[in-house]
Amino acid sequence: MPELPEVDAVCRIARRALLGRRIMAATVCRARICEPDSPRDLILALLGRRCRRVERLGKNILVLLDDACLRIHLRMTGNLYPIASPARRPPTAVAAFELDDGSGLVFDDPRGLGVLRLLLPHQLERLLASIGLDPLLPEFTVERFAALARRSRAAVKTFLMDQRRVAGLGNIYAAEALHRAGIDPRRRACRLSRARLSRLHRAIVGVLQRAVGSAARAYRRPGQFAEGEYFRLAVYGREGKPCPRCRRPIRRLPQGGRSSYFCPGCQK
């Protein structure tokens, strides 16, 4: 479900619920999500800590506590939203938190692939060093983006989805940005001209900014969302359907183990 825009929306919801609050109780319903730590250790470390900041970096949600950081990754199907009480959590909940104002926050994840991990300061530093450029930060300049691309022999689509280089794009928005920039996803990143990298850079920022706004609106009311309901996709999931720009049928091809969608007409 979530790429950068959706994680951003969830992050805002988590921030509203957590900022300034103290964690009074925590439940882990699925031990796997906090591996390699045990749920017990995680819970004990969280109890009594106060939330000072909630930030998104790439697809990570970082809950900064007094002297540690709770890293939340939603992976494919994770979601965070407030609940009245931990007892009212859904059957698919993987974790739940009770706060000092009596409110609750649930980590819901039907597939249970999400990640919940407590990071000590040096572990947080290591994580920050390993995460690539976030396209919505001012550091994401054409120059830095081009420098990263020049060093990558991978297909540009794979390059865009590598979180150690650019952090936040997934299968959907990588495909959408490439379509907007008119670039074939199979091209090697290092072989793109400066002009095309510049167009791609602009396309990434444009697509994500637009999607962040839409996702924020879609998430405002609780409950699930369907992608097409809030954001019109040009190529993703539209195999065989006409390209909105040139009407040629969209093609799907496997790339790095997942489906890549593109228009053979206007992506060269």
Add this chain to the structure above:
DNA sequence: CTGCCCCTGTAA
């Protein structure tokens, strides 16, 4: 680089 794995839900 590819392929497999984690896990569950949904659609063809």
Add this chain to the structure above:
DNA sequence: TTACAGGGGCAG
């Protein structure tokens, strides 16, 4: 019943 799913880590 099978294929596939928006993520990511790992082995080979």
